[in-house]
Each structure stands twice: as structure tokens, then as C-alpha cells.
Amino acid sequence: MLLTKLNTVHLTLTEHSKRNLINLYGEEAEERILKAVSAGNDGKLNGDNLDIRVQTNDVRLSSKDKDYHFFASDFTIDRVNLTGLSKVTPSKENINLSVKDFVPSQEEYTYFTDSLKLLIARDLLKLNGFKWMKGVVPLHIPHDFEEDMAKKSKIFVLPVSLNNESSYQDCIHIMDEYEQYINRWYSKTGRGAELSALRVPVGGDQLTRVRLEGAKSLRAGAHTTSERFDHLDPVIIEMFHTLQDYLEKLCKKFLDFGKARDPGTLANLKIAIQRVNVNGNVKSRFKAHEDFIITCGTSYLYSYILSKFNMETLEDFPKHPAIKESINMWTVEPKRKVFNKIMDEVLSDLFIPFEVEEPDERVTITVQNQKFEVAVEHSAMLKIPLIINNARYTVAVSTTDIRKGVTVQVGGVALNLKSSHEDGDNTLKTYAVNFLQWYFSVIQMKDAIREGDMRRVNITLKHMVPFFYSHSVLSKYMVECIDYILKTEHTLSPYMSLKVRAATFVNPKGRKGKNKAADMQKENEVKYLKNLIRSLGANKTEKSIVGITKAGPVMLEIAENFDEMTGSKTVKTTHKLKSKEIDIEVLTNKLVGLRLWDQDKPSMLPDSLSKSPFAFDRKVFKTTVMSKIQRLLMDVPTVENDNDE
Structure with a gap:
């Protein structure tokens, strides 16, 4: 009603015009992705849950507070040059690994x-x-x-998916949507021939990685590449949530x-x-x-x-x-x-x-007020080699006893043995x-x-x-x-390994030392998307939520350009970091x-x-x-x- 009244005095657009603009902004956001892909760029998908609670003033049986559990994603273009790197994936049967590799x-x-x-x-x-x-x-x-890594990242925020990552059924829907994006982008830009060998990494927190890889496993027996989610590989953990x-x-x-x-x-x-x-x-x-x-x-x-x-x-x-x-x-x-x-x-x-190996026991041997120290390989029963009066002896003492201190007689000589192993204090x-x-x-x-x-x-x-x-x-x-080390150092091809490791970071500002973890950037985007969804007011529909989040990146850019052109300063409630x-x-x-x-x-x-x-x-x-x-x-x-x- 307010928009209609303000429109009569030419202060605002009508509600219908506003919806048309939002749709146009959404199409523009899609065009920007197509332009980047058509230039020969590939990228990585990042995802995270978007949980929002909408409260109601008058609680009734038919009207209660609602919890929405959606999934927010973005597509980030690669920054490193991958030309010349091998795309041959090592065979898992030929990989010999030990703990020392990790x-x-x-x-x-x-x-x-x-x-x-x-x-x-x-x-x-x-x-x-x-x-x-x-x-x-x-x-x-x-x-x-x-x-x-000092180059500015190109990050494209995607519309929210109306699915909850805590459900495997919804995770399959999320992966299906990712497949639809990839097939549409590469087909429209004339790169459809690359789809057979294309691999797009997917990043997220621990729950996201486990759930989306579980969704891939559920589709492992499907007939086509898209149905098996083969394009979405690997699914990788991100650094902010790890830290x-x-x-x-x-x-x-x-x-x-x-x-x-x-x-x-x-x-x-x-x-x-x-x-x-x-x-x-x-x-x-x-x-x-x-x-x-x-x-x-x-x-x-x-x-x-x-x-x-x-x-x-x-x-x-x-x-x-x-x-x-x-x-x-x-x-x-x-x-x-x-x-x-x-x-x-x-x-x-x-x-x-x-x-990796148990540290050697440092054994102090005391003989008539003289002290000697020897290193002995750690085991339940320590074997200490000694030479006394030109005769060779091997003294076997349990680790428990020697850490407390023990006296033994060897060749008629009393020896006090004590390990300097630190049990703690x-x-x-x-x-x-x-x-x-x-x-x-x-x-x-x-x-x-x-x-x-x-x-x-x-x-x-x-x-x-x-x-x-x-x-x-x-x-x-x-x-x-x-899992991250296994994939980036052992099971992925050199091409995909560098692609995944470089995409772990994003640089929104494009300066040296200004990188951030990809999932930290995703958290910031989720915060912005929540504000967009709340701006829809009461009785918001799922269609309107998808529409506003699709148009969000273009709307944000328009607002930033307006502030820059008018010299407006954004007043923030946060303060500078104090010393x-x-x-x-x-x-x-x-x-x-x-x-x-x-x-x-x-x-x-x-x-x-x-x-x-x-x-x-x-x-x-x-x-x-x-x-x-x-x-x-x-x-x-x-x-x-x-x-x-």
C-alpha cells in the first residue's frame, strides 16, 4: 500500500515494477557468470547453510515463529595459471602411504x-x-x-537453495542444482564439449563436506555423468571452520x-x-x-x-x-x-x-657420584648396553621402573638408572x-x-x-x-591439486596479504543474504526469497556505486579494532x-x-x-x- 501511495507522487516505483527490476537484476547476475565462463575461466563452488528465524507478533495455531534452513552458494573464478599441469589422476592402487605423509x-x-x-x-x-x-x-x-594470491577474486553469489544440508535427500537436490548450473553455463557459452572431462571443486565446512560426499555416494550407481555428480569433484574442507x-x-x-x-x-x-x-x-x-x-x-x-x-x-x-x-x-x-x-x-x-616415532629414553647412569647419559630406543622393556671393566653387558629394565629410578648390580658395580623422560609436572x-x-x-x-x-x-x-x-x-x-592433505598431495592430479589449494583463499580487495578463507567470505555473504530475506517483510514466499537472493549481488553493486558517486559514507555500528x-x-x-x-x-x-x-x-x-x-x-x-x- 505504501509503495502504491508513494508512486502516485512519483517517489517510488510500483510493486509490479519493483518485481520486474529484481528479475532483471537476477538475469544480469546470471549474464555476468556466463561472461566469465565464456572467457575460458573455470572456478570452484562454495556452500554453507543459511539458517534464519522469522518471528511473528501474534502467535496462533496457524501462525507461529518459523525457522528456515536454506543453503547459500557462490562460484569463485580461479586466479592461478594452470596451463601445462598434468590432468592425469594417480591410481589409488599405486598410492603407498604412511603416517609420515600426514x-x-x-x-x-x-x-x-x-x-x-x-x-x-x-x-x-x-x-x-x-x-x-x-x-x-x-x-x-x-x-x-x-x-x-594478490589478484582480486571474482566471486559470484548464487541464489539460495531451498534445501537443508542436514538431510541427505536435500543434499542430493543441492548437488542436482549445482549440476544444472554447470551444464547451463558451459552449454550456453559454447564450452559444452568440455563437460565430459570437467571437474569443479566444492568447498564447505565439515558437515557440508561429509553430507555432499555422502550424496555423491548415494548416486554412485547412476547412469550419466550428471546424475553421478561426476562434475562436482572433489568436495573439500575449508580453513576458517578448521581454525x-x-x-x-x-x-x-x-x-x-x-x-x-x-x-x-x-x-x-x-x-x-x-x-x-x-x-x-x-x-x-x-x-x-x-x-x-x-x-x-x-x-x-x-x-x-x-x-x-x-x-x-x-x-x-x-x-x-x-x-x-x-x-x-x-x-x-x-x-x-x-x-x-x-x-x-x-x-x-x-x-x-x-x-612420529616414540622419542628415545634419555637414561642417566650414576656410578660412584659420576653421571653418564645414554639414549635408548623406547619400548616397554628398555635394553641398555654397558661396558664395565672391559666386559659388555645388557641391562633390561622396564620403562615404568626406570622412570621412577632403579638401582641394579652389574659386574659387582652398583648402578643407579633414571630416565629423564618428562611425564609432566x-x-x-x-x-x-x-x-x-x-x-x-x-x-x-x-x-x-x-x-x-x-x-x-x-x-x-x-x-x-x-x-x-x-x-x-x-x-x-x-x-x-x-582428507585435505590426502586429496591435495596424493589422490588429485597436479592440475586439480593446485586448483583446489589456490581456491582455498579468496581476495575480495585484490591486495597482497588481504586473502581470507573461502568459507569466511561465505559467512559474510550469508549475513548479507539474511538481510535481503528479512527485507521482504511478512508473508514472504519461497519464490520471492530465491528471486531477491539471485538479484542481490547486482543490487549491492548498484548501492555501492551510488554511494561512491554521491560521496556518501556508510555509517557502521562496529568500531575499529582497539589496541x-x-x-x-x-x-x-x-x-x-x-x-x-x-x-x-x-x-x-x-x-x-x-x-x-x-x-x-x-x-x-x-x-x-x-x-x-x-x-x-x-x-x-x-x-x-x-x-x-
Whole structure:
């Protein structure tokens, strides 16, 4: 009615004209996709659920609140040049895999630690005593595809699908719609001949990947390529939801609100800086928890730096034999040598790489106040080779006994045997070192996504596998990490592997270091689509929902162009990100006061914790990972629930 009245005074269009415009905008959105495909571009489909609740003022039997469960998708054009890469897919029968293929190798750990040095150094650059590092630490960590990843992404938002991904029947409808899109786009643009060999990756969160691959399995016996969804391959996990789940596991391990009185723990630090928005529910308050974890990680790191370099405050100049007072006047190369020396020392103290094989037992042998140390291969019964008075002996002692300490008589000589294996202790230092191992993965993944560093993302996923396992052998996202590595490094062709890995990121702005995870971009699009659907008002129909979401991208562009032409500034309710410096300084001073890194008088906690997050049986770990790999190779769905521990 209002539109009709305003139309009479020529202020608005009629309702009918508005509907016609929306339809035209929808057709324009489709034409843009056809134009991109006709130019020879391929791409990737990304999907996520769109859940919206519509409330009613007057609740009646015939009128109640409604929950809509739809599925939102977009089509993103490839940015990397795939010319010349082989499209031959390796035969699964010829793939020989082991657990070592799914954890970082020595070479990959070198790449990981080299970038970790730079990430830690970025925090140190904020301290006056480390300003000399500025010429050594690059603004962006270089990688092979940095130019490609700096290109602006072409993202086409598709109409919402009126289907719920929690139902396999609806997932089949979603995949059918994807097939219809692909067939229509490529047929209309004269590329129909390519459909026989065409493969379009599909990305989403853990539920999306499992459900859509399940839908493919249900159609595996169909007669045609389209009915079998052969064009939609592979279905792959995305990085934002992986990082989100990792952060949730970190909080479950360290953020125990029942132990808020234990000084120096995360729950205690939360109270110290009054982070009332941190409640342990990571999925509903991801940014708040991510910011809190980074704040605490930086504070633990700073407290270590103060201890390591004998600094009284964060403003002091570091005291280290390699760091001279004149270092600010040096050229870059001498600075780089000092930088590598001190950062190697820092990582040697703080970083613990994962070892697939059980670490050797370090056995200390005490004979008449003299001590010797030998490395013995780990097993239930340790066999220690000895030479006493030119005679060779082998002493067999159980692992349990030797860790407690045992005295044995060998050749008439009393030997005290004690393993230096760390079962864990209840010092705050052990708690902090364990936490920092998790923290390092968080900052690595965040920076690798921003830079679009495909290699570093894969290495970080490999590094995350034992962390997810340490939380639960049923971890869903451990399986997702394994699945991503399996596909991108072993089962896909070189052509498809690079295509999938590059499409993990999108760059809406088109600048270096401005990439984001594809599923994070999808979350932003879902938020916009929800506002469009709400704008339809009461009594909205499914047809109108599809129409408005189809026209949405063009409507958004028109609004942005109007604002630019008129010089209008969009007033936003969100504020700029405030600095964490004050919070970090408060926490650092608190941790220094607790003598966190003091060897003589360490701060103690009630409960014991291992310094390494990898304090689990390696044999069980290898058996578990290999079983996941075999199931994934056979395309058997792995149904896990890491909440049922």
C-alpha cells in the first residue's frame, strides 16, 4: 500500500515494477557468470547453510515463529595459471602411504620454523629493544604464488537453495542444482564439449563436506555423468571452520573456569583483563576468543623474552652476547645473522616438533657420584648396553621402573638408572610451553591464509593432526585435515591439486596479504543474504526469497556505486579494532611477577601437565591415522563425534 501511495507522487516505483527490476537484476547476475565462463575461466563452488528465524507478533495455531534452513552458494573464478599441469589422476592402487605423509617432514618443519621466527619477530618489533629487526623482518612472508594470491577474486553469489544440508535427500537436490548450473553455463557459452572431462571443486565446512560426499555416494550407481555428480569433484574442507574448531579444542584444554584462582592460567588471565565476552563458546564468539588467545600467547611470549634477555621491563634493551648496543647502526646482513642466532635459541626453548616415532629414553647412569647419559630406543622393556671393566653387558629394565629410578648390580658395580623422560609436572612454565605449541599453530594458520601461502597451509594442517588427536581419537577435524592433505598431495592430479589449494583463499580487495578463507567470505555473504530475506517483510514466499537472493549481488553493486558517486559514507555500528597493548602489558607484568620462567623457584599449579602436547602412545596414533586414511581412500564416510569422549 505504501509503495502504491508513494508512486502516485512519483517517489517510488510500483510493486509490479519493483518485481520486474529484481528479475532483471537476477538475469544480469546470471549474464555476468556466463561472461566469465565464456572467457575460458573455470572456478570452484562454495556452500554453507543459511539458517534464519522469522518471528511473528501474534502467535496462533496457524501462525507461529518459523525457522528456515536454506543453503547459500557462490562460484569463485580461479586466479592461478594452470596451463601445462598434468590432468592425469594417480591410481589409488599405486598410492603407498604412511603416517609420515600426514605429519610434517624435517624439510617442512624447516619451512614452518623459518616463518614462525618471522611471526614471533613481528611481536618483538613492537618492543623498543628489538626495533633493529625491522630491516630483517619482511612485511609479507614470501612464497611461490604471492603474485597470484594478490589478484582480486571474482566471486559470484548464487541464489539460495531451498534445501537443508542436514538431510541427505536435500543434499542430493543441492548437488542436482549445482549440476544444472554447470551444464547451463558451459552449454550456453559454447564450452559444452568440455563437460565430459570437467571437474569443479566444492568447498564447505565439515558437515557440508561429509553430507555432499555422502550424496555423491548415494548416486554412485547412476547412469550419466550428471546424475553421478561426476562434475562436482572433489568436495573439500575449508580453513576458517578448521581454525575455529582448533581454537575450540584449545579452549577446552586450557580455559577451565573452575580453576580461575590458579595464577597464570588462561581463566585467571581472563579475569585480570576482564574479558567478559570470553565464555568458552568459541563458535558463537569466535573473534572474542581468537583475540583473547592471541593476547595471552603474546603475553606468555613477552614474559619469556624478559627472562631470556634479562630485561626488567618491556622498554629495556635486551642483554645478549650477540646483541650489541650499536646494532641499530649495522647493515642488514650482520643484523640477519644476529636475528637467526637469537631466534634459533628462542625456538629451541619454546617450540616442540612432533615426532612420529616414540622419542628415545634419555637414561642417566650414576656410578660412584659420576653421571653418564645414554639414549635408548623406547619400548616397554628398555635394553641398555654397558661396558664395565672391559666386559659388555645388557641391562633390561622396564620403562615404568626406570622412570621412577632403579638401582641394579652389574659386574659387582652398583648402578643407579633414571630416565629423564618428562611425564609432566605442575609448574606454570610447563603449562605455558604446552599452550604456546597450540598458539604457534593459530598464528601460523592465520598468516598463511592472509598471504595465500598454500604450502604453509598444508604443513600447518599436518602439524595440527596430532593436536586434534590429543584432544580425542574421534576428532572430526583431524579427519578433515587428513582428507585435505590426502586429496591435495596424493589422490588429485597436479592440475586439480593446485586448483583446489589456490581456491582455498579468496581476495575480495585484490591486495597482497588481504586473502581470507573461502568459507569466511561465505559467512559474510550469508549475513548479507539474511538481510535481503528479512527485507521482504511478512508473508514472504519461497519464490520471492530465491528471486531477491539471485538479484542481490547486482543490487549491492548498484548501492555501492551510488554511494561512491554521491560521496556518501556508510555509517557502521562496529568500531575499529582497539589496541591490545595495554592488556598485553598487564598480563606480561602479572606473569613476570609469578616468576613463570624461573628455574629455581617456579610457580606451581595444582594439576600436573606434560610440557609436550604429544604425550600419547605413538603406536595407537599411527594405527588410528592409518585407519582414517584407508577409509578415506575407499570413499567410506568416517562418522566421528569428538564430543562423545
